[in-house]
Amino acid sequence: MRVSDRIEGALGSALGVAQSAQAPAKLSEALRYAIVPGGARIRPTILLSVAGACGDDCPGLSDAAAAALELIHCASLVHDDLPCFDDAETRRGKPSVHRAYSEPLAVLTGDSLIMLAFDTLARTGRSENADARAAQLVLSLSRRSGMPGGICAGQGWESEPEIDLHAYHMSKTAALFIAATEMGAISAGHEPEPWRDLGALIGEAFQVADDLRDALLDEETLGKPAGQDDLHGRPNAVSELGVRGAKARLSDILAGAIASIPSCPGEAALAKMVRYQAEAIMPKLPEGYRA
């Protein structure tokens, strides 16, 4: 089965568990709205690629891990879009959840998706007779999502008078990419530690690419309001290094990511996937910036 089909299938199964004729209908709808149609699904794709490189001996569990990770990512987008944060009108080319459903339902959608992520891991751990791996997956996902070093911490830095830039980037963006590589390894019964650098480097590359896109592209292409970082005075690679500098930095980081891949049977295929993702995230810059 194609990786994208595995991801959508696993997300569909997870969503099915959260829905029932006895549940409040609007919140049910909002959960699906926040998940489907998705973005690039880059985090679960990396997770399944790492699981594959490690042998993927329990594909039901790696599918669940991929879904859980994407659920947390989607939850973070819904909450980040709230009026008290980015107040985003649109997301993935359609109205943000709080615009489409209301602010209370957006808060609850995020909360419910977080719960559903952990439900998905524990439920599949039990059905696949893989409780120990499931507990390790819960631990990796919660650490990379919460405090002191997960995406909540990253967002929390934006309320500080002085930002620790390294901690900010590591938690705000890299954390869920580290979760992707860690959880891919854990799903296949491997230790997560050797896979952390790969996740951190992909995350760093993604942050720089996002900064480039945010600085250069228009709202229509982006599917969300452009220039948000500048608007909110958040630190970013383009204001620090310029466009050319940021592009050079992105290439360096990706080379480092490929070099960091631990020796394993699927090493070559995984390097190919990272190169492919690199192509996908490298923004197509306007003519003026190519010179």
Next chain:
Amino acid sequence: MRVSDRIEGALGSALGVAQSAQAPAKLSEALRYAIVPGGARIRPTILLSVAGACGDDCPGLSDAAAAALELIHCASLVHDDLPCFDDAETRRGKPSVHRAYSEPLAVLTGDSLIMLAFDTLARTGRSENADARAAQLVLSLSRRSGMPGGICAGQGWESEPEIDLHAYHMSKTAALFIAATEMGAISAGHEPEPWRDLGALIGEAFQVADDLRDALLDEETLGKPAGQDDLHGRPNAVSELGVRGAKARLSDILAGAIASIPSCPGEAALAKMVRYQAEAIMPKLPEGYRA
């Protein structure tokens, strides 16, 4: 060790994991502010009482379960107090988290506490060599917290044009009491199913008691804004049955709760605890209502 010391100790350990010198300081502070000093800690007390009745053969795990449950409860209070829900100025006699720290930090505090709850279960499952029980605990807690039947669903009903009253009460209030009895049993290696009714009945009693308090007591005694249900037009036992009717209903439910306790070595002690909790939740009504 006293139950209350076990709960505070376990919450302190959990909070310690979420804090670090490298974390954003305000969010760190807000996490502690949302947890300590606590309310009655009634849910974790019930959890530990059920674990005790079931033999409590892995007290480290039941302590972690108690902490995780209370973390979810505190997270739900922080989010329910947000301006888009109750817009509560105070909670437990001090400013609500969003008033004390800001709305973004209140959203992130709730999210971080949810993550921390699952982290606590998985971490302790690994250290106590009890992964299977930990996975079952994650599953119980996520189901009773999220959609379609947990506290998120309960809050979600308030955005519906028509409310399914049974589903509303079961999810809004009873769900975390069901989690308390289920998780107490699971922590001690027992099946959760026989313990569900006890949790549901305690939850129902608590809802009626809360309705009585909310309808009758003033803001100072309550430590939060009074009359919120009336204000928001939410269904409640007092408007349905009157004060006397609601008090009679409360006594009936508690008798049913005690009768529902499964046969177990600690049955008598548990019945005593339920009676004690019943005393504690029964509101001391103003003179005019006693006749």
